[in-house]
Amino acid sequence: GERNYHIFYELLSSSSSRPRKDELTKLHIWGKTPQDFQMTNQSHTYDRRDGVTDKETFQDLRQALDTVGFTSQEQRELFTVSCALLHASNLTFCTTMTSSGDEVSELHKDNPSLAAAVDLWGVSNSQVLNDALCRCAIEAAGETLFKYMSIAQAEKALQALIKATYGALFTYIVNRVNHSILKRREQQLLDDEEEDDHSQGSGSTVMASTAACIGVLDIFGFESFKTNSFEQLCINYCNEALQQQFNKFVFKLEQEEYEREGIEWSFITFPDNQDVLDLIDKKHTGILSLLDEQCRVPRSSDQAYARATYEK
Numbered sequence: 001g002e003r004n005y006h007i008f009y010e011l012l013s014s015s016s017s018r019p020r021k022d023e024l025t026k027l028h029i030w031g032k033t034p035q036d037f038q039m040t041n042q043s044h045t046y047d048r049r050d051g052v053t054d055k056e057t058f059q060d061l062r063q064a065l066d067t068v069g070f071t072s073q074e075q076r077e078l079f080t081v082s083c084a085l086l087h088a089s090n091l092t093f094c095t096t097m098t099s100s101g102d103e104v105s106e107l108h109k110d111n112p113s114l115a116a117a118v119d120l121w122g123v124s125n126s127q128v129l130n131d132a133l134c135r136c137a138i139e140a141a142g143e144t145l146f147k148y149m150s151i152a153q154a155e156k157a158l159q160a161l162i163k164a165t166y167g168a169l170f171t172y173i174v175n176r177v178n179h180s181i182l183k184r185r186e187q188q189l190l191d192d193e194e195e196d197d198h199s200q201g202s203g204s205t206v207m208a209s210t211a212a213c214i215g216v217l218d219i220f221g222f223e224s225f226k227t228n229s230f231e232q233l234c235i236n237y238c239n240e241a242l243q244q245q246f247n248k249f250v251f252k253l254e255q256e257e258y259e260r261e262g263i264e265w266s267f268i269t270f271p272d273n274q275d276v277l278d279l280i281d282k283k284h285t286g287i288l289s290l291l292d293e294q295c296r297v298p299r300s301s302d303q304a305y306a307r308a309t310y311e312k
Contacts, residue, residue, distance in 0.1 A: 002225075003048075005166070007082050008040050010058035023076075027083040028116035039089035039162075068180040081169050084120035087113040088162050093134070093151045104148035105134045133157045237280050237288075240273050247272065285312045 003009065015024055015032045024030040034040035048054065065075050090113035093105045107114055107130045114126055123129050134154045138145045149157065222239045223232065251270050258265055281288050287309055294305040 002043055003045050004040050004043075006054070006057060007061070008037070008086055009034055009046065009054045010061060011079060011082060011086075012037075012040070013054035013058055027079060028087060028120060029083055037086045037089055039086050068177050069183075070176065078169065078173070080120050081165065084117050085162050085166055087117040087120065088158065088165075091117060091133075091158055093154045095151065098148070102148070105151045105154040106130055107133065133161070233280075237277075240276050240280070243273055244277060 011027070012029060012032055012034050014020055015029050017024070021030060034046045040046070062075065065078075070078070090111065092108045092111055094108050095103050096106050098104055107126065109126065114129075117123075118126050118129055121129070134157075135146045135148045136157075138147055222236050224236075225232065247270055251268055255265075255267065278286060280286050283289050284293075290308050290312065291305060294300045294308060297304070
């Protein structure tokens with residue numbers, strides 16, 4: 001099976017380290033292992049396949065964060081949010097009755113991860129988190145109404161919250177890294193300009209040139225397991241789309257240019273994966289397009305989506 005994101009295993013790799021007990025206790029992971037969290041125990045794969053330990057890579061991570069300018073406090077905040085996601089993955093729901101006799105969902109109050117998630121996320125109390133996950137706001141005619149959700153809907157809301165939080169955290173880190181690189185480049189240009197001024201005289205003015213950059217594209221590997229998640233479908237779809245772009249610019253357009261210029265060459269044949277992309281994203285018939293349509297239909301269901309897919 002596949003592991004989740006490395007950071008979760010790295011944080012738990014030293015969860016029994018005596019010198020870090022205070023820090024790990026504040027993160028609510030003292031004595032915890034990947035087996036203790038839904039986020040990390042679903043595949044039953046806990047160790048890396050390349051022989052590298054998570055404890056080693058965690059030290060590398062902290063050194064890298066130091067290098068790009070994250071302060072100790074900022075690093076603690078990154079790890080706090082990550083640990084909040086670990087505990088959030090353990091949250092569970094139950095049904096309860098309202099004063100009007102309606103059956104609604106609510107967070108299990110006796111779940112030990114609830115207090116941990118509330119503390120790590122900085123939420124004022126568990127009821128605030130409960131309201132955010134177990135009911136939705138509907139605005140109509142200038143009024144805001146609240147509708148309680150079923151357990152299945154609340155679980156999906158929790159999954160969406162975890163994914164959105166991790167996505168925001170990842171984007172924040174990328175922006176900070178880019179800002180750090182830009183600041184260093186700007187400082188280097190200023191230093192170079194001062195050096196040129198000293199060598200050419202005080203009257204010389206050197207314009208800072210635009211910093212060159214190298215774009216790196218990391219293509220996900222295409223994988224197919226016995227049981228494939230929605231995330232795996234998105235990864236494979238991304239890979240197929242990138243392959244189509246590669247085919248278009250490296251083979252199709254380049255060979256058309258050769259033909260226009262009358263260049264002699266041996267025509268290169270290549271497999272065209274457009275049919276795969278059409279299966280996934282073609283308007284009105286692709287499985288993702290059909291999913292979008294079903295999401296807009298009131299009271300849609302998995303069965304209705306499957307039926308619509310087979311009919312197309």
